Amino acid sequence: MEVKEALKNRRTVRLYQQKNVPDSDLAEMIDAARVTSCASNLQQLRYIVIRDSKLVKEIFPLTAWANLVRPSRTPESGISAPRCFIAVIASASANQVIYADAGAAIQSMQLMAWSKGLGCCWLGSIQRDKLKILFELPDDKQVLYLVAVGYPAEKPVAEDVPDGKSVFYYLDEQKCLHIPKIRLEDVATWR
């Protein structure tokens, strides 16, 4: 898949087919993350790839999905839930720089996934304390983010809106998720 196509068409996916993701695809996602730009090349992020169905089921209730359209885009265990999570691990005292590193690494993972027909949901609303126990992380580490990965069972669409209009995503009558994005001319100034 072309870079431009992936950057333009990739959308967050919250409903998944009940089909396992090949380990080789997951490895390529991590491989993309690890060579992504990071501050001073320090590479402070680590990754836990979870496919074990028992562990995935334990993680699932510790995640919150798409607050604005709840419950429609909260996947259901065994029906539309992801079969895989990637946990992004950082120092417990992570600063802003680590968050920027994580954002870049996660975007690399999402694009690699999309190019393979996979969808992701970058989850920030997670119960970090419980996840830390579940993963038996040492005191000085934390789960910064989770990324759900799976084969999409929905096709969300983006639509351009002028700045100032609502950017709240919404479901239409066909239960398709619409994601308003502020149009190009309103986010950029040229000098």
Next chain:
Amino acid sequence: MEVKEALKNRRTVRLYQQKNVPDSDLAEMIDAARVTSCASNLQQLRYIVIRDSKLVKEIFPLTAWANLVRPSRTPESGISAPRCFIAVIASASANQVIYADAGAAIQSMQLMAWSKGLGCCWLGSIQRDKLKILFELPDDKQVLYLVAVGYPAEKPVAEDVPDGKSVFYYLDEQKCLHIPKIRLEDVATWR
């Protein structure tokens, strides 16, 4: 260019040809950034694209480059300096979430640039107070990051290293920049 190729081969570029970047390519970079995943789809980042040569020259001394190999990868004005910067603008009270959003958006820009034969340098070591004055930003805004953009005049190479080995980038005898990246098996745990 294929997604996988861009994700694998893209490297930070710090020496540039003295050739202008087409506005259409810069617009596509911003377009990629604006549709990138962001927390709750709030889209709080804005962009200033600077190609005006006077303004670019004023920005340049407010940036610091590749501390570890200074001065070799500090570009020289009129010889190897970028002809263009993109400033990423956020609220002056930006929190960790905004930094994560910025990281993802900047990675999208970098990949779009790379697919067009352009190189970028994501600059975090910048004089934010002076840039704020230069761009006449209101009190409640700040320059979170700068991204330099241009046609590469160097070909940095990544190399895999085991975890625990130095990740400091270095120049070899041919003045080629090497970027050690921690190997895949050392950054990921599989469950």
